[in-house]
Amino acid sequence: MTVAAEGLPPLRTTRARRNALLQSEPVQGFALISPTLLYALILLVLPILVVIAHSFWTQHYLTIDRTFTLENYRVALTEPIYRDLLWRSLYISLTVSLFTVVLAYPIAYFISFHGGRHKSLWLFLITIPFWTSYLLRVMSWKVILGYNGVLNSGLMGLGIIDEPSTALLYNSSAVIITLTHAWAAFAILPIFVSLEKVDRTLVEAATDLGDDPLRSFLRVTLPLSAPGIISAALIVMIPTVGDYVTPKLVGGKDGVMIANTIQAQFGKAANWPLGAALSVTTMLIVSLMAGATVLIIRTLQRMAR
Amino acid sequence: MRARRFLPGGWLSTYAFLYIVFLYLPVIFLPVFSINTAATPKFPLTGFTLQWYEDLPRTPALLDAAWNSLIVGVSAAILSTVLGILAARSITRYRYPGRRAINGLIMAPLVLPEVIVAISMLLVMLQLGLSLSLFTVVLGHVLICIPYSMTVLTSGFEGFDRSLEEASADLGESAFGTFRRVTLPMVAPAIISSLLVCFTISLDEFIIAFFLTGTEATLPIYIWGQLRFASKLPGVLALGTLLLVASLLLMTIAEMLRRRAARRTQNEGGLYA
Structure with missing residues (x-):
């Protein structure tokens, strides 16, 4: 100076x-x-950045060889075990984000269009369970879906089934149900915000010009709330792909996800570079999937008009 | 005339009711089975007992974990709220290039998979030769609490009448004096709200604590350890119920304070809007 x-x-x-x-x-x-x-x-x-750097290095027992290599990425993308886990994680996070958005939309719509003076109370009511411990919410699903759990004992008590079903817990469906429940509130908020921004006179205009309620919803309200749908989908998709607790507690053998194996690389398996490469790969692929989702929703939005 | 809307309110209210049931039901099973005499959580209920709660204070490991959680939670809440105040004030008060990008970066932990955030921090801390302890847990918790603190504080700071500050400056207060005597009292409820939100998040947070702690457990880590033993489940349910009640209480107070702060600055729209 x-x-x-x-x-x-x-x-x-x-x-x-x-x-x-x-x-x-x-x-x-x-x-x-x-x-x-x-x-x-x-x-x-x-x-x-350190994780990205590690993903190009090699683990030699206790030391790390810092010569550049793509070997970790080859392993991450071609070894069947990692490839399968990656695909399953992507499939689960895509399904969960689809379910949460579809289930959340009517609620967000209800609060925005029929909430009246109690909008903030409704929002508070819906977000409250979300503020409780994630670990505890997952645990309660384990209690519900377990072999001796609430659902099995309840159904048996009602005489609907004769013996406990093992199909409920320790599979990817259990993971999907639990995650859908855990992320529900996250999907409602962005959709609600974008519905609040929808100009009500446009909906009226569409109705006045002869669109029936369904058509005016499909052609006006739904496309205008697309930004909310997009952020809801992304805000659920990206974190759930790397979920660790849910697969570990309710996933069993068939519900293991990529985060569990990433954790193992940094723990028992002690292969940091491979763990790093798996993390980077997961983030890149989920970003691609997120980008594709945005494109698809935008295209649908344009077609609806 | 109001436009007819897609889907009548009646159907939607029914759906809304069912949805609320879906949201709350799983959580309600924890308290229900925590006062049931049977050691396995299944129907029909066998009888009422407070035995599982009475056992809690007699478990030294649990008391240690509770103490650790308290230390981590208070430290994380104070640190992240201080950093949140600086950032929220800067974002709401000043206009400068790169503001949105910086805001995006600070908010990023909200949308990243926690495991990836946790292992990246773990790698750096191990590289720096930092030994894992409650301190490293606090560092991690602050990172993930700042976005929440920012959200609460921004809603309290926005719409804040700048002329009050200008009046104070014109009357000879220093910048710090103005902040302490004019700004701070106006936004105090938002700050307390942020402290409570951050404390609650830290109290409930598992993944980052799991990766970044050394030998000391926080309450969620203690619970995780107990889950391996089926016989310990009722105790875990009792402890879980207490944690649930604590979180709900803290968050309700936080939300009430946040609304009061928003009203004070005449700012409509809430934490989520």
Whole structure:
């Protein structure tokens, strides 16, 4: 600052200019956010870069060989065990995001169009279970779906089945049900927000011009709420692909997902580079899937108009 | 005339009711079976007992875990709220290039798979030679609490009448004095709300604590360890029920405070809108 100003205008103006710069909006705003930004850079961006770096290295027992290699990615993409886990995780997260969005849409619609004065109460009611421990909610599904669980004993008590069904727990359906329940609130909020932004006069206009309620919903309300549907789908899809607790507690052998094997690479298997490559691959593929979902919803939105 | 809407309200209310049942039912089984005499959670219920609750304070490992959770939760709540105040204030008060990108980066932990966030932090901490402890858990929890803190605080800070601050500055207060004597009292409910939300998230958080802790367990890690033993289930259900009640209480207070803060700054729309 001072070096650049040397020999130029008198000191007083320089100082004044410097003060003006320090008091300018961008500088003050940036200075204020910098501690938080720094925290995110050190504990989020840097770690992710370190993971990416590791994915190109090799583990030799206790040491890591830092010569560049794509071997981990070859293993991650071609070894049947990892490929199958990856596919299953993608399938589960796609199914879960589809279910949550389809189940959440009518609720968001109900609150937005029929909620009246109690909109925020409804939202609060729906988000409250979401604020309870995720681990406990998964655990309660284990209690419900278990061999000696609520559902089996309840159905037997009612005389609907004679012996406990083993089909309920320890498979990918149990994982899908549990995740759909766990992420329900997350899908409602973005859809609700975008429905709130739908101009009600447009819906009226469509009805006045002779569209029946179903048609005006399909051609006006639904396409206009597409941004909410998109963020709801993404906000569920991306985190669920890497879910660890649910497959571990209710998934059994058939419900194991990629996060469980990633964890194993950093734990028992002690192959950090492979774990890193699996993480990067999962994130890349789920991003591709998310991108495709956005494209599909946008195309449908355009077709509906 | 109001437009006729797709789907009459009647059908939708029924659906809304069923949906609420679907949301709440699984959670309700925890308290129900925590006061049942049978050691396995199944119907029909066998009888009422508080035995499982009475056993809780007699378990030293559990008391340690509760203490650890309290330390981690309070530290994470204070740190993330301080960082959240700075960021939310900057975002709502100033306009500068890159503001949206920075906001996006700070909010990112909200939409990333927790396992990946956890293992990346684990790698860096091990590389830096940091030994895993409750401190590393706090570092992780702060990262995932900041987005929630930001959301709560932004809704409290937005719509804040700037002329009040300008009046204070014109009357000779320093920038810090203005913040302490004008801004802070206005946004205090939002700040307390953020503290409560962050504490609750930290209290309930499992994955990051699981990866980043050394030998010390927090309550969710303790519960995870107990899940392997079928005979310990009633105790876990009792403890889980207490955690549920704590979370619900804290979040309800937080939401009430947040609304009060939003009303004070005459800002409609809520945490979620």
